[in-house]
Amino acid sequence: MVSGALLLVLSIGSIPAWAATWYVKSSKTPMTAEPSARSKNLGYLSAGQPVNVLGTEGKFMKVSVGGKEGYVFKFKLTQTAPEGGGGGGGLDALMGDQKMAAAETSSGSSIRGLSPISESYGKGKGISPAHINSVKQMESLSIPESQLDQFQAEGGLGPYAN
Amino acid sequence: MKKIVIAFMSLGITLGLVTASWSINFGDILNDTLKQPPKEEPAPKPAPAKEAPATNSQSGGGGGLIGILEGTGAVDKKTSNILRGAGNLVKSLQPIGWEEERAIGGSLALEVFSRFGGQYKNEKLQRYISLVGLSVAGVSDRADIPYHFAILNSDTPNAFAAPGGYIFVSSGLLRLVRNEAELAGVLGHEVAHVAKRHALKTIERSKTLQGFSQLTTSILDSDPGVLENIVKEMSETLFTKGLDQGLEFEADKFGMEYAYRVGYFPGGLRDFMKVLNKAQGSGSALFSTHPTPRARYGKLNVQFGHYADASKAPTLAKRYSSNTQGQL
Numbered sequence: 001m002v003s004g005a006l007l008l009v010l011s012i013g014s015i016p017a018w019a020a021t022w023y024v025k026s027s028k029t030p031m032t033a034e035p036s037a038r039s040k041n042l043g044y045l046s047a048g049q050p051v052n053v054l055g056t057e058g059k060f061m062k063v064s065v066g067g068k069e070g071y072v073f074k075f076k077l078t079q080t081a082p083e084g085g086g087g088g089g090g091l092d093a094l095m096g097d098q099k100m101a102a103a104e105t106s107s108g109s110s111i112r113g114l115s116p117i118s119e120s121y122g123k124g125k126g127i128s129p130a131h132i133n134s135v136k137q138m139e140s141l142s143i144p145e146s147q148l149d150q151f152q153a154e155g156g157l158g159p160y161a162n
Numbered sequence: 163m164k165k166i167v168i169a170f171m172s173l174g175i176t177l178g179l180v181t182a183s184w185s186i187n188f189g190d191i192l193n194d195t196l197k198q199p200p201k202e203e204p205a206p207k208p209a210p211a212k213e214a215p216a217t218n219s220q221s222g223g224g225g226g227l228i229g230i231l232e233g234t235g236a237v238d239k240k241t242s243n244i245l246r247g248a249g250n251l252v253k254s255l256q257p258i259g260w261e262e263e264r265a266i267g268g269s270l271a272l273e274v275f276s277r278f279g280g281q282y283k284n285e286k287l288q289r290y291i292s293l294v295g296l297s298v299a300g301v302s303d304r305a306d307i308p309y310h311f312a313i314l315n316s317d318t319p320n321a322f323a324a325p326g327g328y329i330f331v332s333s334g335l336l337r338l339v340r341n342e343a344e345l346a347g348v349l350g351h352e353v354a355h356v357a358k359r360h361a362l363k364t365i366e367r368s369k370t371l372q373g374f375s376q377l378t379t380s381i382l383d384s385d386p387g388v389l390e391n392i393v394k395e396m397s398e399t400l401f402t403k404g405l406d407q408g409l410e411f412e413a414d415k416f417g418m419e420y421a422y423r424v425g426y427f428p429g430g431l432r433d434f435m436k437v438l439n440k441a442q443g444s445g446s447a448l449f450s451t452h453p454t455p456r457a458r459y460g461k462l463n464v465q466f467g468h469y470a471d472a473s474k475a476p477t478l479a480k481r482y483s484s485n486t487q488g489q490l
Contacts, residue, residue, distance in 0.1 A: 025300075025301075026305040026306045047305075078303070115261075117265035117382050118264075118269040118272065120383075120386070121390070122269065122272040124390075128276070131272055131280060134275045135268060135328070137281070137312075138271070138288075138310040138311065139310050141292060143293060143296055148293060151293045155476065157297055157424050
């Protein structure tokens with residue numbers, strides 16, 4: 001009887017009793033109240049932030065961070081700790097919406113410009129200024145997070161996928 | 163004889179540790195695919211702390227295990243020199259840091275524009291390609307570096323990835339692509355090259371960097387010849403000789419996997435191989451530097467069979483068409 005009940009619990013399986021530490025892959029990763037990208041946004045996690053994984057529901061993982069529970073798109077999390085200590089911990093890493101709005105710049109990148117070493121290489125090799133400008137242009141092309149989110153929502157992709 | 167046996171046991175332990183750690187990583191790579199949720203690759207490494215340029219110290223220093231072996235008479239001077247040489251070879255495998263990767267990648271990106279038709283200037287189209295590419299990169303195993311996407315003004319179907327997250331597709335390739343899932347697969351393949359550091363690992367093992375224990379920006383800055391040699395070798399590898407074929411298959415594997423993670427129909431890259439097969443004879447570097455489209459299709463098709471829910475995922479053909487029509 002006891003073993004049967006245990007088997008039942010294990011076979012349901014979506015929310016195991018154990019918790020494991022996973023890490024956030026990239027900055028500005030949203031944590032939502034429900035396993036849906038359209039549910040209330042609880043804030044944003046930073047790259048390398050450790051989270052306690054409580055279970056999996058569809059494409060989302062239920063996590064606990066700094067005493068708060070919520071859901072994160074599972075492919076935004078990794079089991080491997082970042083080298084160098086990761087992105088801090090606790091509530092500091094869970095940014096509120098207002099803070100996020102101020103922080104929002106572009107997706108997946110910070111705008112930095114061509115490395116001076118590369119530019120010097122190009123000039124030394126006689127590569128035309130037009131090509132040097134092309135690399136600078138591709139680096140400076142800014143895609144706002146909101147635009148990427150809308151793109152994925154319209155296509156049913158990422159956290160919006162069925 | 164006994165001395166030599168001890169010496170080689172010591173060397174074996176050293177090399178064995180290196181091999182063992184590689185084996186573990188490779189196991190992770192295999193486990194990473196086709197599991198729910200997939201096991202991930204290690205997160206990106208921060209750039210190593212800057213140090214003064216290292217030199218080949220084959221003759222210097224007598225410490226360490228080899229020094230002890232020599233001091234105790236376990237090995238003679240000739241043998242210890244051989245072991246030190248092997249030790250330096252191991253040192254040259256130090257991973258290249260982020261700032262150095264960025265400098266190398268930026269330089270290589272300049273070469274790509276210079277050799278393959280320059281930039282196809284259409285910001286609307288570039289934004290669309292970037293949205294697909296960033297979606298794929300965002301679920302990759304190296305999501306916390308910046309990725310940049312550009313279109314090459316070339317009718318020849320081509321796609322390239324340079325270290326540092328610089329990714330290129332030609333206008334000719336975009337004309338062959340039929341839907342967003344295929345594009346996601348192609349970009350996923352290129353993102354995988356960056357995420358798995360394929361070009362960097364290749365150069366780290368090459369003769370070009372032999373003698374360096376660590377490559378730093380100060381070396382690249384102060385000795386342009388070093389960067390020139392690196393870019394020259396990488397250009398030959400990426401544009402002419404091709405990476406190791408196993409790395410290309412690995413990029414295919416993760417390209418399909420990343421597209422799947424985003425939610426695209428994962429068969430996009432596989433199906434594009436049929437299209438690519440018909441484009442043979444176009445003179446594209448894709449054919450001279452990659453396994454044949456037929457071989458790639460075969461492996462991708464096997465992998466595709468493991469995605470049980472694949473048929474429900476969208477290809478987004480209409481969106482691709484509406485974003486590219488009249489733009490190419």
